[in-house]
Amino acid sequence: MNKSSHLAVPDCLRGVAAISVLLFHLNHWLGIAWLAPNAGIAVDFFFGLSGYVLCVAYRGRFDRGMSGALFARIRLIRLMPMIVIGTLLSASYLAARVILLHDADIHPGWLAAATLLGLSCIPVFGAPHAIGGPQVFPLNGPEYTLFLELVVNLFWMLTRRFDGMKFAFAVALAGYALTAVSGMGGDTPETFLSGFPRVFGPYYLGVLLYHGDVKFGLLSLRIWKSLFLPASVATVVIMAWNGQIPFVVQWLWAASVMPLLILGGSSVALVGPVRAVALVLGELSYPVYALHYPLFVWLNGIYQALMHRKDPLIEAALFVPLILLASYLIMRFVDTPARAVLVSRFGRSTVKPVLDSTAADTPV
Numbered sequence: 001m002n003k004s005s006h007l008a009v010p011d012c013l014r015g016v017a018a019i020s021v022l023l024f025h026l027n028h029w030l031g032i033a034w035l036a037p038n039a040g041i042a043v044d045f046f047f048g049l050s051g052y053v054l055c056v057a058y059r060g061r062f063d064r065g066m067s068g069a070l071f072a073r074i075r076l077i078r079l080m081p082m083i084v085i086g087t088l089l090s091a092s093y094l095a096a097r098v099i100l101l102h103d104a105d106i107h108p109g110w111l112a113a114a115t116l117l118g119l120s121c122i123p124v125f126g127a128p129h130a131i132g133g134p135q136v137f138p139l140n141g142p143e144y145t146l147f148l149e150l151v152v153n154l155f156w157m158l159t160r161r162f163d164g165m166k167f168a169f170a171v172a173l174a175g176y177a178l179t180a181v182s183g184m185g186g187d188t189p190e191t192f193l194s195g196f197p198r199v200f201g202p203y204y205l206g207v208l209l210y211h212g213d214v215k216f217g218l219l220s221l222r223i224w225k226s227l228f229l230p231a232s233v234a235t236v237v238i239m240a241w242n243g244q245i246p247f248v249v250q251w252l253w254a255a256s257v258m259p260l261l262i263l264g265g266s267s268v269a270l271v272g273p274v275r276a277v278a279l280v281l282g283e284l285s286y287p288v289y290a291l292h293y294p295l296f297v298w299l300n301g302i303y304q305a306l307m308h309r310k311d312p313l314i315e316a317a318l319f320v321p322l323i324l325l326a327s328y329l330i331m332r333f334v335d336t337p338a339r340a341v342l343v344s345r346f347g348r349s350t351v352k353p354v355l356d357s358t359a360a361d362t363p364v
Contacts, residue, residue: 007056010049010280015281017042018288020239021142022323029296030312039239043145044184044202044254045261046289050149051206052262054156059163059210068157071082073346075153080121081288081338083146085330087118089294090139091302094131105130116140121147125189134188140293144187148199154201154205165215168208175201176255190273205259219267228264231257287327287335295323 017039024039026032058071094111097103110131117124121143123136132138137147156163178197186195212218234257238245270278299319304310 001354007053007266008270008282009242009268010053011282011285012270012278013045013261013286014049014285015278015283017045018285019320019324021289022292022320023275024239025142025296026293026316026319029300030310030315032312032316034242035316037243038241038245038250040184041235041238041250041253041258044198044250045258047152047199048148048206048254048258049262050203051152051156051203051209052266053206053343054153055207055210062160062163068160071157075150076340077339077346079146079150081335081342082331083121083140083143084119085334086140086143086290086294089113089291090132090297091115091118093110093294093297094139095299103130107131108234117315118143121150122252123192125246126194134190136187136189136192141187142293144195144198146290148195151196152199152203156203163207163209163211165211166213168204172201172208175204176251179254180251184254188328202254202258202273205255206262209259209262218263219265221267224260224267226261228268231260231264235261238288254260261282284324284328284331287331288324291327291330292323295319297327299323 020039021038021042023036024042026034027037058066060072062071090112091114094103094106098106098108098111105128107128107130110128114124114127114131118139122136123144124133125136127133127135127138132141135141135144137143159167175197179194179201182194182197183191184194184198185191186198190255209218218224235253238249238253296319299322300315303315303318
């Protein structure tokens with residue numbers, strides 16, 4: 001699928017959302033309380049946009065007879081190389097601590113198990129704090145959202161024969177209703193099950209938006225353009241709000257404001273240099289999201305070894321551009337060639353769309 005001009009703004013939003021998640025985690029990792037304290041809501045935007053964009057990219061191909069196995073292969077080729085790279089980066093950092101610093105808290109058995117399971121995008125339960133526990137993906141905490149993305153992709157593929165407005169509405173309603181009860185989690189053993197309604201609600205809301213556009217021409221309505229700016233401002237205000245916003249605000253944002261970003265962004269066509277910048281941001285979104293934790297542990301470890309102190313503001317100012325640059329270089333020289341090899345191995349004519357980032361590399 002070629003990048004349509006109406007997907008350039010969602011691409012840009014994807015990139016901005018990925019950077020906001022990076023800032024959100026630097027807040028927690030470095031103790032900078034005012035730095036994007038509520039940007040975790042970007043995860044719900046990723047899920048919603050993924051449902052919409054995957055429909056745009058593959059719904060027609062399913063209708064023309066594309067097999068579920070081919071779709072699964074496309075998704076795995078798109079997502080798994082970065083998952084493998086991120087896991088290996090974190091595992092190598094912990095291994096370096098064992099070898100160079102003789103860190104006795106890092107148990108080699110747990111490290112080996114977490115590495116093997118992380119490479120397969122399989123959750124780990126009970127991992128010790130020394131290797132990243134209690135995160136269910138201790139070597140790369142944000143990977144839990146990629147696991148959930150693969151789960152909902154598989155469900156969408158298996159139920160494609162029932163896919164339609166009524167089915168999407170029912171699943172989205174159930175997802176949001178269960179999220180209202182269970183909360184927005186998924187990254188630890190205690191909150192793991194709550195991650196499933198969290199992904200199914202926004203994802204199928206995105207699917208519902210697609211079917212609504214196909215059936216009623218939603219994107220042709222001018223109202224979305226007028227609502228896009230207020231929705232964007234509201235999102236920035238929530239993400240930057242000083243202090244933890246109430247859960248009900250997060251839930252309402254995911255149910256009402258997030259779809260306005262998708263509809264409004266998809267209603268705006270960009271051209272020229274602005275469009276080019278937007279597409280670059282979209283291209284960077286997945287590597288930044290998938291790699292920001294493993295890159296951080298390496299950068300932070302090196303900084304601490306050299307300086308022997310914590311300088312949160314200096315580290316944040318250094319790490320953000322370095323993580324963006326490293327993510328681009330890894331995407332350009334490792335991920336893209338690896339996916340090209342996989343495409344060649346499985347047949348370029350059958351899985352070519354996997355190299356198109358608009359064909360759903362939305363990370364979380």
